[in-house]
Amino acid sequence: MLSWKSLKNLLFVGAHLGYPMDRTPLGGGAMVGLHLLRRWSAASGVRVLALGPGSAVPCGGVEYHRLETGLGPDPELVKLSELGYARFSRSFEAAATRFILSRERELPPGETVVVVNDVTEAPDLRALARGGWRAMSLWHVDVVDYFNRMYLGGLLSPERATALWDRAARAGLDALLPDVLHLVFAKQKAVVEESWRLAVPSRAMARTLARCYPGRPRDGKPPVAERTRVVPWGVWEEPAALSETELEREAARLRAHFQLGPRTRVLMTLSRISPEKGLERLLGALRSVEGEFPDLAVFICGEPAFMRGVSYARAVRRAAARLFRARVFFPGYLDAERKRVFFRVADLFVSPSRHESYGLTIAEALREGVPVLACGHYGVEELLEEGYGRRLREDEPAEAGLARGLRELLADPARLRAMGAKAREASRRMGFERSADRLLEEALSIL
Numbered sequence: 001m002l003s004w005k006s007l008k009n010l011l012f013v014g015a016h017l018g019y020p021m022d023r024t025p026l027g028g029g030a031m032v033g034l035h036l037l038r039r040w041s042a043a044s045g046v047r048v049l050a051l052g053p054g055s056a057v058p059c060g061g062v063e064y065h066r067l068e069t070g071l072g073p074d075p076e077l078v079k080l081s082e083l084g085y086a087r088f089s090r091s092f093e094a095a096a097t098r099f100i101l102s103r104e105r106e107l108p109p110g111e112t113v114v115v116v117n118d119v120t121e122a123p124d125l126r127a128l129a130r131g132g133w134r135a136m137s138l139w140h141v142d143v144v145d146y147f148n149r150m151y152l153g154g155l156l157s158p159e160r161a162t163a164l165w166d167r168a169a170r171a172g173l174d175a176l177l178p179d180v181l182h183l184v185f186a187k188q189k190a191v192v193e194e195s196w197r198l199a200v201p202s203r204a205m206a207r208t209l210a211r212c213y214p215g216r217p218r219d220g221k222p223p224v225a226e227r228t229r230v231v232p233w234g235v236w237e238e239p240a241a242l243s244e245t246e247l248e249r250e251a252a253r254l255r256a257h258f259q260l261g262p263r264t265r266v267l268m269t270l271s272r273i274s275p276e277k278g279l280e281r282l283l284g285a286l287r288s289v290e291g292e293f294p295d296l297a298v299f300i301c302g303e304p305a306f307m308r309g310v311s312y313a314r315a316v317r318r319a320a321a322r323l324f325r326a327r328v329f330f331p332g333y334l335d336a337e338r339k340r341v342f343f344r345v346a347d348l349f350v351s352p353s354r355h356e357s358y359g360l361t362i363a364e365a366l367r368e369g370v371p372v373l374a375c376g377h378y379g380v381e382e383l384l385e386e387g388y389g390r391r392l393r394e395d396e397p398a399e400a401g402l403a404r405g406l407r408e409l410l411a412d413p414a415r416l417r418a419m420g421a422k423a424r425e426a427s428r429r430m431g432f433e434r435s436a437d438r439l440l441e442e443a444l445s446i447l
Contacts, residue, residue, distance in 0.1 A: 015121035018054020029140030
């Protein structure tokens with residue numbers, strides 16, 4: 001573990017903090033942030049403070065401060081609409097900014113680095129920069145790229161969308177546009193310009209940010225490409241509550257309960273249930289292939305969350321009901337141990353997402369020895385190789401590509417088992433601890 005000769009303050013700002021993560025589907029970025037805090041809190045010579053909206057202390061060794069957002073002591077983030085989440089983001093931004101600016105004597109800028117976990121909920125980094133604080137931003141979502149894919153249907157490239165926003169801002173037209181668009185475009189640009197380090201989990205995201213924000217900021221910082229560090233998160237080891245024998249016993253119960261026989265082909269996907277996860281694309285592919293496999297079981301694990309999650313979950317269940325042979329089950333949110341049991345019975349993990357910055361659940365599947373079929377997105381470039389996974393090209397129609405991959409992989413169980421063994425071996429090179437230590441070193445170096 002890293003140690004530092006003199007005490008430094010690391011102030012971690014996360015809009016996901018303060019919630020019991022074993023039952024709150026806040027997503028992979030929230031889990032990464034929590035595990036970073038756990039790792040960093042053990043570093044000698046570093047005083048770790050954290051700001052969040054929830055009432056539960058994230059972990060030991062951290063000085064936690066709950067910020068008042070006007071939504072009560074534990075705002076239900078996963079139930080917020082797009083506009084509701086935008087209002088929450090602004091409220092959290094203002095509260096975090098006020099807190100930091102009011103603690104200049106306790107958190108002197110020359111001895112304190114601010115680490116923000118994601119973009120739209122970040123404090124006002126320009127106000128902090130005027131006060132002398134330096135920041136590192138952790139990128140779980142490129143908000144412009146996400147907005148373009150999910151709301152504009154990918155009609156514009158991220159750099160084209162960014163350029164159009166800049167043109168509108170120069171003409172003064174941005175004042176006529178809703179604040180949610182300011183969060184997407186102006187807020188992200190401010191985070192890019194004011195971050196002394198940008199930590200991104202994939203090379204594809206780094207390339208996209210460099211295209212969207214070329215040139216050098218006015219304050220003399222290096223170009224964004226020189227301030228960006230590509231650090232794939234990796235996957236952490238969860239403390240094992242069940243022994244290997246107990247895990248196998250629970251897996252046997254699962255097989256019996258869902259009537260999974262020796263000839264059953266078992267697919268699994270795991271995510272919060274929301275439109276960007278593309279679950280309907282998997283179900284569409286299954287309509288094409290289900291007649292070719294006599295016994296096909298599909299586990300869609302997760303809970304509805306965030307914008308449009310509940311309505312999307314209803315649509316996914318309706319699509320599942322239209323399958324005539326494949327059996328589709330919705331086990332809900334899985335804690336760490338139940339997740340391991342479900343991975344134990346799966347033959348293939350499928351990631352049909354429209355957008356993933358990294359693909360944490362893909363890394364988890366590989367750790368458990370499950371091969372992966374994934375649509376093309378940022379994360380799979382870092383995670384999947386031919387020996388233990390298949391990825392669709394980004395320009396390939398998703399349903400057709402998934403159907404082709406399912407036919408190829410499910411037809412050869414022996415090959416799937418061999419790919420699973422290679423997946424487990426590959427996951428050993430994806431250590432979260434190394435990534436966390438590197439990020440801590442990067443953060444403290446900007447002081």
